[in-house]
Structures are given as structure tokens and as C-alpha cells.
Amino acid sequence: MIHARGLTRSFSTQHGRVDAVRGLDLDVEPGTLIAFLGPNGAGKSTSLRMLTTLLPPTSGTATVAGADIATDPAGVRARIGYVSQKSSSAETQRIGDELFYQGLAYGMSRGQARRRAGELLDRLDLADLADRKPVSLSGGQRRRVDIALGLVHRPPLLFLDEPSTGLDPHSRAEIWSTILRLREESSMTLFLTTHYLEEADSMAERVVIIDRGRTIADGTAESLKAELAGDRVTVALREAADAGRAAEVAARFATAPDRVRRFPPGESAPVSADALNGTRDDAARLTVQVPDADAALPELLSALDGAGVKTAAARGARPTLDDVFLSLTGRSLTKEQADDQQSHQQSEKEPSA
Numbered sequence: 001m002i003h004a005r006g007l008t009r010s011f012s013t014q015h016g017r018v019d020a021v022r023g024l025d026l027d028v029e030p031g032t033l034i035a036f037l038g039p040n041g042a043g044k045s046t047s048l049r050m051l052t053t054l055l056p057p058t059s060g061t062a063t064v065a066g067a068d069i070a071t072d073p074a075g076v077r078a079r080i081g082y083v084s085q086k087s088s089s090a091e092t093q094r095i096g097d098e099l100f101y102q103g104l105a106y107g108m109s110r111g112q113a114r115r116r117a118g119e120l121l122d123r124l125d126l127a128d129l130a131d132r133k134p135v136s137l138s139g140g141q142r143r144r145v146d147i148a149l150g151l152v153h154r155p156p157l158l159f160l161d162e163p164s165t166g167l168d169p170h171s172r173a174e175i176w177s178t179i180l181r182l183r184e185e186s187s188m189t190l191f192l193t194t195h196y197l198e199e200a201d202s203m204a205e206r207v208v209i210i211d212r213g214r215t216i217a218d219g220t221a222e223s224l225k226a227e228l229a230g231d232r233v234t235v236a237l238r239e240a241a242d243a244g245r246a247a248e249v250a251a252r253f254a255t256a257p258d259r260v261r262r263f264p265p266g267e268s269a270p271v272s273a274d275a276l277n278g279t280r281d282d283a284a285r286l287t288v289q290v291p292d293a294d295a296a297l298p299e300l301l302s303a304l305d306g307a308g309v310k311t312a313a314a315r316g317a318r319p320t321l322d323d324v325f326l327s328l329t330g331r332s333l334t335k336e337q338a339d340d341q342q343s344h345q346q347s348e349k350e351p352s353a
């Protein structure tokens with residue numbers, strides 16, 4: 001359905017050249033639900049915009065739904081649906097009418113367009129809202145209208161750019177159930193970008209992780225976690241002074257010598273196993289990657305006890321996609337997103353000069 005080779009896109013800015021996407025190779029089989037996952041600025045939207053012919057690549061080639069993005073962009077557009085981050089619906093047109101006119105724009109007869117609009121309103125649970133205008137809808141409802149608009153011409157491939165970003169948790173869950181239903185009811189290929197790790201993990205059949213314009217991992221969430229992250233045990237120590245000795249003991253259980261990470265008191269561990277019940281925030285912690293957390297946990301605690309290290313709490317955990325990202329880049333995606341959000345909120349608070 002998608003075959004890309006060496007897709008590259010640079011931008012010239014006043015601060016110099018930005019290499020947004022650097023040599024993307026990708027093959028997507030028909031019927032797959034694939035998630036493009038990465039931090040802000042990783043190159044997800046730029047990749048999507050090249051594949052949907054909205055942006056010409058600097059170099060590289062791609063065929064999408066059987067048409068070449070460079071020589072037959074109209075052919076690509078006729079065969080794909082695209083739901084952008086920004087809502088594409090007209091503010092003042094009633095939803096039912098908008099779907100109808102979109103059908104006419106795709107060359108349907110008035111009867112066909114009317115029927116297709118009705119089908120989509122039913123399929124996306126919008127029938128009760130047919131006479132409403134987008135301006136009066138919730139974020140989740142508007143996103144469903146956007147998806148309906150992307151499906152009018154029955155494309156075999158639908159691109160969704162961050163479909164759940166900006167929605168409250170309830171609307172996010174609703175959009176996901178819509179996407180998964182579409183997936184079940186049709187053989188459509190769904191290609192979406194997200195920076196929500198849990199969504200990519202639980203929903204997508206294939207996850208491509210992109211960072212600084214390059215693909216750094218590609219596979220099922222399960223295979224990526226098993227191959228690149230592994231189980232983990234996190235231990236909170238009673239005495240920060242024991243951290244060095246504890247790390248030496250933990251290293252005996254680690255899958256590799258560099259798989260023990262120490263977090264001094266007060267520094268939040270960039271791993272989800274950080275959520276240790278009953279642990280003070282100011283406790284020193286260490287995390288060790290192990291082949292099997294259930295088996296390693298009691299043995300590690302006993303070894304620490306034997307070495308005179310007092311522990312406050314401990315927890316074994318299965319890996320997450322954030323652990324995959326951490327093991328590939330040394331950075332935590334969750335932490336970067338939290339930092340981004342914080343600096344965004346900060347800049348909103350600061351009065352502009």
C-alpha cells in the first residue's frame with residue numbers, strides 16, 4: 001500500500017537548514033493499522049505530508065496506494081483520505097450538507113452523495129448531529145466529522161495526523177473506538193501519527209518510532225518491547241548513601257552491565273516503574289533491566305539485604321514503549337513531553353514583549 005525509499009525533506013530557515021526527515025524507507029502492507037510515534041519535531045507530520053502529496057520531498061521516492069507521489073499526485077489523492085491536525089470542516093455548514101457536498105465534489109450524483117452522507121453519519125455516530133454546525137460540537141465530535149469527510153470517496157488508505165491530540169481523555173477514547181471500529185469493519189489501511197505512547201502500544205499493529213528525522217525502530221509493540229527494552233525492577237532505598245553498593249549488587253542481575261540506572265533523591269526516574277507505592281519522592285531509586293522481573297525481584301531483594309542495603313519499596317514491571325525509546329536514545333519520551341508541556345505553559349504565562 002505504501003512503498004517509500006530514501007524520503008528526505010529539508011527546510012531552509014533563518015536559523016539554517018532543518019533536516020526534518022532523513023531517508024525514510026517504509027513498506028506498509030494493505031490492511032495494516034500503523035502508528036508513527038515520536039517526540040515533537042521528530043518528523044512525523046512532514047513524513048505524512050510527503051506521503052499525502054501535500055509537500056514535495058527534497059529527495060527520495062514513494063508510491064502510495066499504487067500511485068507515485070511525484071509523477072501522479074492526483075492519483076494518490078484520489079485513493080487516500082487525509083485527516084489533518086487542524087479541522088477541515090467548514091464552521092458554518094451543517095454536517096450532513098457538508099458530507100453531501102463533499103460527495104458531489106468527488107463526482108457522485110446527488111442521490112449517491114446523499115446516500116453516502118447518510119452512511120457515514122450512521123457509521124461515525126453522527127446521525128443525531130446531522131443538522132448541527134461544527135462550531136457547536138465538542139472536540140471529539142468534530143474529529144469524527146473530520147474522519148467522515150476523509151472517508152467520503154471510500155479510500156482504501158486513510159492518513160490521520162495526531163487524531164487524538166488536544167482531546168480530553170473521554171473524547172480520546174471515543175476517537176480510538178471509532179478508529180478501531182473502522183479497522184474491524186473494513187479492510188482499510190490506517191496510517192496515523194501520535195505522540196501518545198500508550199495509544200500506539202495498545203492499538204497499533206505496527207509501530208514505527210521516528211526521532212530527529214530517522215526511523216529508529218519498526219515492529220509490533222510487543223516485539224520492540226521484548227527485543228529493545230525487557231523487564232525491569234525498580235527499588236527505592238532507605239539510605240541514599242547505599243546507592244553505590246546497591247548498584248553493584250543490582251548489576252549482577254542485569255541483562256547487561258549498562259542496564260542499571262541510578263536516580264538520586266529528588267530526581268524523578270524517567271521510567272514508569274517509578275510509581276512505587278509507598279515510596280517517598282525524595283528516596284534514592286535504582287532501576288535494573290532484567291530478563292524476568294517476577295523471578296529477579298525476590299532474588300535481588302535478598303541479595304541487597306545480604307549486602308546490608310535497606311530497601312523501602314520495590315516493584316517489577318513489564319517494559320513500555322517509553323523504555324524502548326529510552327534504550328534507543330537514552331532519552332525518555334514521556335519526560336520530554338512533560339518538559340515541552342511545561343515550557344509551553346510557561347511561555348503562555350509570560351507576557352509577550
Ligand SMILES: Nc1ncnc2c1ncn2[C@@H]1O[C@H](COP(=O)(O)OP(=O)(O)OP(=O)(O)O)[C@@H](O)[C@H]1O
Binds near residue numbers: 019040041047
Ligand atoms: N515549513 C517548515 N519550515 C521550517 N521548518 C519546518 C517546517 N515544517 C516542519 N519543520 C521542522 O521540521 C522538523 C519536523 O517537524 P514535524 O512537524 O514533521 O515534526 P512532528 O514529529 O510532526 O512534530 P509534532 O508532534 O510537534 O507535530 C521540526 O524541527 C520542525 O520545526
